[in-house]
Amino acid sequence: MTLHRPDRLADALALLAGDAVALGGGTDLYPGLRDAAPPPHMVDLTRIAGLRGIRRDGTGWRIGGATTWTQVLKADLPPLFDGLRGAAREVGSVQIQNAGTVAGNLCNASPAADGMPALLALDATVELASDAGTRRVALADFVHGPRLTALARGEILTAIHIPDAAGRGAFLKLGARRYLVISIAMVAAVVATQAGRIVRARVAVGACSPVARRLAGLETALAGATADEVSAIVSACAFTELSPIDDVRASADYRSEAVKALVVRAVSATMEAK
Numbered sequence: 001m002t003l004h005r006p007d008r009l010a011d012a013l014a015l016l017a018g019d020a021v022a023l024g025g026g027t028d029l030y031p032g033l034r035d036a037a038p039p040p041h042m043v044d045l046t047r048i049a050g051l052r053g054i055r056r057d058g059t060g061w062r063i064g065g066a067t068t069w070t071q072v073l074k075a076d077l078p079p080l081f082d083g084l085r086g087a088a089r090e091v092g093s094v095q096i097q098n099a100g101t102v103a104g105n106l107c108n109a110s111p112a113a114d115g116m117p118a119l120l121a122l123d124a125t126v127e128l129a130s131d132a133g134t135r136r137v138a139l140a141d142f143v144h145g146p147r148l149t150a151l152a153r154g155e156i157l158t159a160i161h162i163p164d165a166a167g168r169g170a171f172l173k174l175g176a177r178r179y180l181v182i183s184i185a186m187v188a189a190v191v192a193t194q195a196g197r198i199v200r201a202r203v204a205v206g207a208c209s210p211v212a213r214r215l216a217g218l219e220t221a222l223a224g225a226t227a228d229e230v231s232a233i234v235s236a237c238a239f240t241e242l243s244p245i246d247d248v249r250a251s252a253d254y255r256s257e258a259v260k261a262l263v264v265r266a267v268s269a270t271m272e273a274k
Contacts, residue, residue: 001038007047009129009158015043017131017154024066024101027092028108046101051158060163065103065127065156069115070094072102080122082270083169083188087118090173093180103157109143109211116143116212117188118171119160120204127159128152136161145210167192167200170269172262176249183207184250187262191222191270198225198271203263208244208255215241218263227271231264 004020006012016022020041023029045051051066054075061081063072069088077085091097091105091114105115106126116139124139131154139160142150151157169190175181186206192199201222206212218237225233237260244255 002041003044004041005044005047007049009048009050012043012045012048012156013129013131013154015041016156022156024104025068025096025099026104027096027100028104028110045156051103057161060161063102063160063162065158065160066101067103069097069100069102069105073097079168080165080190081169083121083171083190083266084115084118086169086171087114087173087186087188090114090171090186102160106139106142106160107149107151107157109145109147109149111146111210111212112183112186112207113212114173114183114186114206117186117204117206118169119162120212120214121169121188121190121202122162123165123202125161126157127161128155129158130155134158140214143211165190165192165200168270170266172266172269174258174262182249185244185255185258185262187259187266189263189266189270191267193271196226198222198267201267203267205239205242205259205263208242208259210243213241215239215263217241222267227268230267230271234260234264234267 004015020043021039023042023044045066051064054063069091072088091100105113119139125136126139126142128135137150167190171188173186174184185208188204190202201219203215203218204212221233244252246252
């Protein structure tokens with residue numbers, strides 16, 4: 001195997017147009033190579049300056065694809081991003097957070113990817129680049145299923161774009177233990193309020209369907225609600241967007257009940273925070 005470490009995006013894309021594999025932090029890629037032959041060429045993207053860091057970008061924010069979760073935690077971001085920061089703290093150990101990238105978490109396309117619900121609740125779009133050019137895709141349309149994404153051959157996820165919005169975020173994760181665990185269920189919420197009532201809510205759930213999902217029906221039902229009304233509204237919602245399964249971590253019924261409790265707590269946390 002040959003490892004390439006370009007410092008220009010154009011050089012990386014030229015290499016990836018062949019039979020090379022993109023490498024970010026490697027926290028998902030390397031474990032997947034234990035039982036398989038390594039690719040003939042691997043392209044390390046972490047030296048490309050334009051792929052790292054978080055900055056204001058026109059009417060929103062741009063997170064470079066090779067930005068690590070530690071960089072997310074340390075960035076000076078408004079309360080809108082509190083849910084994403086919460087998700088960053090849950091991505092494995094500190095060592096994994098130091099190496100793992102935001103793009104890698106999304107491109108791995110695990111149903112339990114910690115970054116997905118938080119970024120869905122932020123209404124994120126992803127920027128995809130190849131030798132042929134650049135395109136943007138809504139994050140909700142990027143992941144098609146477990147290990148399946150909209151990436152075409154030779155494309156890489158260069159950035160995540162998040163529009164400006166009022167509100168505060170929250171993220172909650174349920175696992176069999178407190179740290180270093182794959183989720184039983186997780187919830188991210190971004191809520192904007194005025195005079196004690198919800199103006200707009202965005203709620204996303206992970207680990208309870210093949211792909212993390214926004215809860216559009218609940219978001220509509222929460223409009224105009226006070227904090228005291230949230231629990232009853234959530235209890236009455238069918239959550240038809242989700243399709244939890246039985247597995248070694250939990251039953252489908254348990255996930256369904258846990259999600260409702262997590263949604264109430266996440267939405268309430270955004271309304272209680274100062």
